[in-house]
Amino acid sequence: MDGSGDARVCKSAQGISAVRCVxxxxxxxxxxxxxxxxxxxxxxxxxxxxxxxxxxxxLGNVGGKAETRLMRNVPAPYGARxxxxxxxxAPIWGYSEGATRAAGVKLAFDLPxxxxx
Numbered sequence: 001m002d003g004s005g006d007a008r009v010c011k012s013a014q015g016i017s018a019v020r021c022v023x024x025x026x027x028x029x030x031x032x033x034x035x036x037x038x039x040x041x042x043x044x045x046x047x048x049x050x051x052x053x054x055x056x057x058x059l060g061n062v063g064g065k066a067e068t069r070l071m072r073n074v075p076a077p078y079g080a081r082x083x084x085x086x087x088x089x090a091p092i093w094g095y096s097e098g099a100t101r102a103a104g105v106k107l108a109f110d111l112p113x114x115x116x117x
Contacts, residue, residue: 014042015039029107056106072091
């Protein structure tokens with residue numbers, strides 16, 4: 001890859017050299033396991049969906065630090081332990097520094113399909 005990531009999974013990427021994604025749908029929720037190779041310099045990618053709300057969880061990384069963020073330049077309040085829920089179209093950033101690999105899971109919800117409580 002040219003460092004721009006996989007446009008089907010992420011956009012606005014910097015420092016991403018490879019993206020691997022396994023995606024399944026269960027109970028009308030898309031579950032994506034995303035594994036990326038990153039450069040040790042600060043690297044990031046926007047994993048948002050224009051049509052679905054998302055719940056994103058960082059699972060682990062090799063070297064350095066990695067986390068999900070709501071704003072690319074603002075660290076998550078609980079670092080790698082943060083869980084991010086975003087509305088459709090809102091950015092969810094994967095960010096790493098000093099890492100060579102990072103992995104996470106993203107659940108995508110089509111909110112209009114679910115009844116209001």
